[in-house]
Amino acid sequence: MSRRIHLALHPYGVGGPGQHGLWKDPLVAKNASIDVNYYIEQAKAAEHALFDALFVVDSQFINSTYPSHYLNRLEPLTLLSAVATHTKHLGLVGTASSTYNSPFNLARRFASLDHISAGRAGWNVVTSFDTGTSRNYGLDEHLDYTTRYGRALESVQVAQGLWDSYEDDAFPADVERGVFLDPSRLHALDHAGEHFKVAGPLNISRSPQGQPVIFQAGVSEEGRDLAARVAEGIYAPGGTLESAQEYYADIKKRTAAYGRDPEHIKVFIHGGPIVGATDEEARRREREIFEEDNDFASNLALLGRSFGAYDFSVHDLDAPFPDVAHLAEKGGRTGAGKIIERAKAEGLTLRQVAESVNAFRRSPFVGAPETVADTIEKWYDAGTLDGINLAFRNNDDLGRFVDGVVPLLQKRGLFRTEYEADTLRGNLGLPVPENRHTVARRSVND
Amino acid sequence: MSRRIHLALHPYGVGGPGQHGLWKDPLVAKNASIDVNYYIEQAKAAEHALFDALFVVDSQFINSTYPSHYLNRLEPLTLLSAVATHTKHLGLVGTASSTYNSPFNLARRFASLDHISAGRAGWNVVTSFDTGTSRNYGLDEHLDYTTRYGRALESVQVAQGLWDSYEDDAFPADVERGVFLDPSRLHALDHAGEHFKVAGPLNISRSPQGQPVIFQAGVSEEGRDLAARVAEGIYAPGGTLESAQEYYADIKKRTAAYGRDPEHIKVFIHGGPIVGATDEEARRREREIFEEDNDFASNLALLGRSFGAYDFSVHDLDAPFPDVAHLAEKGGRTGAGKIIERAKAEGLTLRQVAESVNAFRRSPFVGAPETVADTIEKWYDAGTLDGINLAFRNNDDLGRFVDGVVPLLQKRGLFRTEYEADTLRGNLGLPVPENRHTVARRSVND
Ligand SMILES: Cc1cc2nc3c(=O)[nH]c(=O)nc-3n(C[C@H](O)[C@H](O)[C@H](O)COP(=O)(O)O)c2cc1C
Ligand SMILES: Cc1cc2nc3c(=O)[nH]c(=O)nc-3n(C[C@H](O)[C@H](O)[C@H](O)COP(=O)(O)O)c2cc1C
Numbered sequence: 091m092s093r094r095i096h097l098a099l100h101p102y103g104v105g106g107p108g109q110h111g112l113w114k115d116p117l118v119a120k121n122a123s124i125d126v127n128y129y130i131e132q133a134k135a136a137e138h139a140l141f142d143a144l145f146v147v148d149s150q151f152i153n154s155t156y157p158s159h160y161l162n163r164l165e166p167l168t169l170l171s172a173v174a175t176h177t178k179h180l181g182l183v184g185t186a187s188s189t190y191n192s193p194f195n196l197a198r199r200f201a202s203l204d205h206i207s208a209g210r211a212g213w214n215v216v217t218s219f220d221t222g223t224s225r226n227y228g229l230d231e232h233l234d235y236t237t238r239y240g241r242a243l244e245s246v247q248v249a250q251g252l253w254d255s256y257e258d259d260a261f262p263a264d265v266e267r268g269v270f271l272d273p274s275r276l277h278a279l280d281h282a283g284e285h286f287k288v289a290g291p292l293n294i295s296r297s298p299q300g301q302p303v304i305f306q307a308g309v310s311e312e313g314r315d316l317a318a319r320v321a322e323g324i325y326a327p328g329g330t331l332e333s334a335q336e337y338y339a340d341i342k343k344r345t346a347a348y349g350r351d352p353e354h355i356k357v358f359i360h361g362g363p364i365v366g367a368t369d370e371e372a373r374r375r376e377r378e379i380f381e382e383d384n385d386f387a388s389n390l391a392l393l394g395r396s397f398g399a400y401d402f403s404v405h406d407l408d409a410p411f412p413d414v415a416h417l418a419e420k421g422g423r424t425g426a427g428k429i430i431e432r433a434k435a436e437g438l439t440l441r442q443v444a445e446s447v448n449a450f451r452r453s454p455f456v457g458a459p460e461t462v463a464d465t466i467e468k469w470y471d472a473g474t475l476d477g478i479n480l481a482f483r484n485n486d487d488l489g490r491f492v493d494g495v496v497p498l499l500q501k502r503g504l505f506r507t508e509y510e511a512d513t514l515r516g517n518l519g520l521p522v523p524e525n526r527h528t529v530a531r532r533s534v535n536d
Numbered sequence: 537m538s539r540r541i542h543l544a545l546h547p548y549g550v551g552g553p554g555q556h557g558l559w560k561d562p563l564v565a566k567n568a569s570i571d572v573n574y575y576i577e578q579a580k581a582a583e584h585a586l587f588d589a590l591f592v593v594d595s596q597f598i599n600s601t602y603p604s605h606y607l608n609r610l611e612p613l614t615l616l617s618a619v620a621t622h623t624k625h626l627g628l629v630g631t632a633s634s635t636y637n638s639p640f641n642l643a644r645r646f647a648s649l650d651h652i653s654a655g656r657a658g659w660n661v662v663t664s665f666d667t668g669t670s671r672n673y674g675l676d677e678h679l680d681y682t683t684r685y686g687r688a689l690e691s692v693q694v695a696q697g698l699w700d701s702y703e704d705d706a707f708p709a710d711v712e713r714g715v716f717l718d719p720s721r722l723h724a725l726d727h728a729g730e731h732f733k734v735a736g737p738l739n740i741s742r743s744p745q746g747q748p749v750i751f752q753a754g755v756s757e758e759g760r761d762l763a764a765r766v767a768e769g770i771y772a773p774g775g776t777l778e779s780a781q782e783y784y785a786d787i788k789k790r791t792a793a794y795g796r797d798p799e800h801i802k803v804f805i806h807g808g809p810i811v812g813a814t815d816e817e818a819r820r821r822e823r824e825i826f827e828e829d830n831d832f833a834s835n836l837a838l839l840g841r842s843f844g845a846y847d848f849s850v851h852d853l854d855a856p857f858p859d860v861a862h863l864a865e866k867g868g869r870t871g872a873g874k875i876i877e878r879a880k881a882e883g884l885t886l887r888q889v890a891e892s893v894n895a896f897r898r899s900p901f902v903g904a905p906e907t908v909a910d911t912i913e914k915w916y917d918a919g920t921l922d923g924i925n926l927a928f929r930n931n932d933d934l935g936r937f938v939d940g941v942v943p944l945l946q947k948r949g950l951f952r953t954e955y956e957a958d959t960l961r962g963n964l965g966l967p968v969p970e971n972r973h974t975v976a977r978r979s980v981n982d
Contacts, residue, residue, distance in 0.1 A: 113709060124651050152722075153724075169652070171614040171617050172620060176621065195637065203614055206572040225734075226735055263566040268560075270566075289671035289672055294611070295570060
């Protein structure tokens, strides 16, 4: 097995969660988050650097107290298909919620993207972290974990079933015989499950990858279980080397327990590398970034996001962290639970928790190019990652990683020097799933 | 008021309803319907010819007896955003069903397309003609007319409300004051209607056109009412000069009755012009096309499409047209009703009805360039159209219209010689709706 690290680029636009001050950066256009040209340029830079994929996150909720500059955004699939025709090799992974979408609709939109990109589509299946999303879809309350993750699993299964509607040889398009479609190669799904009833077939032929690649980003029990069952890529939360090792091993073990090859799920940890000419310079840049983002009101709102957009400003900032355990059951209970645990263990006030919520996200990959390459190699060898989900503040930060670190990884044989394939599956080393109906027919004929 | 005709291009791919033999045309790639490059080329040709818009139809249902080659297709919004970055002036009108989509989702996808295209998005609001769609969305039966058109109206109203979430000056992005978003310019919707509950706000800023342009394509009472209330463009069924006059006058009258300027709804009639060097040559091409498409089984299936994908092959072909009035209440009752009426009035057999179902669709615009230009002018002056929704078999047919007819229309002052604007609203002569919250605030201040 070759030592190979996969790299994805996660464009921040004017800011992701926590990048409260990024919009002030003179190198970032004020409208970056809604400017398709920004994304096309980021994608071209990522492809030039031989990255595996562009990864676009999503949310469908804002309110006016949120650090809302980063929530004004383009819908991921519309965005990615615009990017598709300006790139040739780069994977295009879009986030879409299985909680507030119908699987038929999702299946055809991702199949369309896979056709448009000639085999580079990926679906990051989320259950919607922002609980307020429910009120944009007619529900007073966000669905509970069991329902959300139940829908997520069934959505993927339905989509994969629909993606097999047409066998690869469904369209002989034989003028002489007058046969365009061979109806024996078109299959209804007739799915009737706990959450969905979907007759099928899908009205789009099988896409170049057979099936778009499934990504997942959950950390709870339910999230890990979903990943182990169906995900081929996972966006892992990162954390310390030890917590990342635990997470990685757990995901691989669970995947194997479902009878799947653990190599067929790629763990991408989140890393916002900060590279400088020297370690010292990189540390300086890190502090600069920390200061840029260090806005108390925004951090308080960010903290609230983990508790269902809870407004913490109603509490005394200097009293002990309030009892909000009942709110942790909402969008992301694992993250929320960790915050409560830590506040209790260290006896922190609300102010202290809010001040540190952003510091939590520090990247392990900070330093001169050699240092960053060493750290990545160390983390890779320690069994924490198959890939890194890279996010940069601006093009200078991106450039320092691409020009400084990538060549070192290549020299060490840890990163490709040319694309292996034109499809996302090909570059990630994932197999193309065979059409289930083709398989079934062959086994009958045997 | 200047005499100006608007032109839209409706790309067939390997076939639309009725184009059963088009896939055999050597000038049409066998995978055209799912090839983004085909659409990009069509869009570029349309833009080169100064057309107003590309119009992409949609359906979410197939079965194996359908003339199914034309139902293998890309999802319209994913498709149009890929096309957007390869064009500059051309409007991009995508069909999306309000019956099987949530308005929040639709609102953000069309707003995204409007941003990506810098102001060229249009939404053709349909209630889903194909009744079988329901079974891909968990419902055993297609929703009834009242519910479907009720949802359609409310969906548009919700979307338009969401599109006003951010006022135009919502993002001062003022580094000195440290203000990216002005929260007083961000507005929740708090809609609670008969069909939808949507809190808002939308998580995407106001798009270049203020609001994407609303198109509609219904012909029933409910459909016309919806158009008169909210549509800014309408895809009309065509028919005879007299029926088109009746339809046009009716739509304009209804629009005025809702207190709207009847010039703010543009009626596009469907026309597949056939142009030849001489009238005789054009007639020959028309017969050739008729023969190419004249496939009995496909026509029978096409007939069934108007009756909820009803399988007419169970009936005696040479007996009188069967009593299927109870099925006419489904997808498109006006069209189905007309078929029944005609069969009764003329005493037709099932075979005769099936044989003529496709002949119904003949274009009035057939002949040498002068003849076609004359006919278009005549129809325009007779008050039947503001625009034509053009569909061609192949690029040669398109070329004969663009090179032969368009210059004549231009010479007569009936068609532009350069784009008036970069937005679809601008080229259609439609006003940019002002943000309702800006209006409200101004009137309070007055
Ligand atoms: C790197 C990363 C990216 C994520 N992207 C999204 C996203 O785009 N949209 C979303 O709703 N949630 C996103 N999440 C949140 C997860 O989907 C999930 O809700 C969260 O990690 C909590 O896990 P749980 O649902 O298993 O409790 C992301 C999480 C991680 C770690
Ligand atoms: C030119 C034209 C284009 C249409 N495009 C679509 C379409 O893309 N998808 C769809 O479901 N229906 C489409 N329709 C059907 C209409 O939305 C409508 O269902 C049909 O005309 C019957 O009208 P009614 O619903 O008012 O009875 C189209 C109709 C016309 C005339």
